[in-house]
Amino acid sequence: MKTKRQIQKEATRKLILDTAYQVYADEGFAATTNKIAKAANVSHGTIFVHFPTVECLIICLLERFGSEINEHLHILSEKDENLETFLAAHINVLIRYEDFYKRLISEINSLPQEAKYVFINIQSVVSFHLNQVIEREKDKIAIKDIPMHIIFNSWLGLIHYYLTNNYLFTVGSVLTEHKDELILNYIKLIEK
């Protein structure tokens, strides 16, 4: 049994993470912990009780984000998915986190080294599923003779380009509006 104090502590930790997620999504990772504290309605010191450094906060947030993506993709992959439905599932998951993810991919190079590793591992989950789907689909559709990492990086490159240059394509959610077009044409590119 958790004590009342433990429950309270966990709730505050979650509140800080949820708020940091929103603040970073809105303003980018340069947003201060002061700002996060204010938005969460906790004292500045409280943040550091839970996360000794800003790096810890960011890494913890990315890890939580990664396991959420992991879970979503895993649940979706249970259905008998094909290439098209998998790519749609990936985009749908990203749409849920679109603003945050956009910040993440635009600012990843300036984040701490450990955050970069967490980011790689987030992508590993996606590449794991894509690799499985490609292996499974091989008999059904003819995929060009391209190495797996180029297949994966081309997909990621495509959606990351649209995300980081959202303004070129729409004022709304670029993934929502261009999802079908991107999936359809990406498949055409890798299909024999």
Next chain:
Amino acid sequence: MKTCIACGMPMKKESDFAMGDTSKDYCVYCANSDGTMQSFEEKKQSLINFTIKTQGLDQSVAEKAVENMMRQLPAWKECF
């Protein structure tokens, strides 16, 4: 939902578990053919190879990313 102690994969359906045994704490990808869990070195090597194959990473980057991930997992706590 249970997650694999050795790689972090969520395990939901029977076929996710080693030998289809839902009482196991590790997944089908972390098991040897006899059902035992892969060793730290085996798992690390296979994850590094997989990361390079599917993402094209530089060897040293892949090694660090994999170590970073394994460090968080319950199965390998003592290996770091």
